[in-house]
Amino acid sequence: MASIPPARIARIVSTRCSIFETFYNPQSLRTGAKYLRARLRGPSMVKYYPQEINIAKAIRAYPELEMVNKAEVQRLQDVEDKKKRGKGAPKKAKDKADSRRATRKR
Template structure:
């Protein structure tokens, strides 16, 4: 029995890839095709973890009911206290002339 030439086997493999619409990779280079073909995990994870109702989300739903968000109230009080002590965020420049960078260039 005669052995088949490697060029014939390569041609057969190339033709098989064309027919079945697969990628021809004779050098076995890593292509990541396994991960690209895999099912996406995102939709399953979204279904697994339920939506959490927050105070802000409840207040946005409407219906006339409002719940006091104590964490947000405390945060705003802390920000106000920092501003009174001079430790708050600097005010934003309304124009390029008011910015710190422009004042340094003088």
């Protein structure tokens, strides 16, 4: 039995790859093809977790129900209390001259 030369085997493999539209990789380099062929995980993860209900959107969509978002009311009350104690957010500068950075010395 005669052995087949490696050059002929390489040509056969390259022809097979062109026929079956696969990637010809004679040096066996890492290509990442395994990960590109793998099934995507995103859609199944989205199906697994239930869709969240946004209370704020529901309240805005149906004002006739007169629902109250307790968390938002509490947040607004806390902001108001901080402002009374002088701990609130600073006023936004209308122009460059009003900003704190402009008044600070270098």
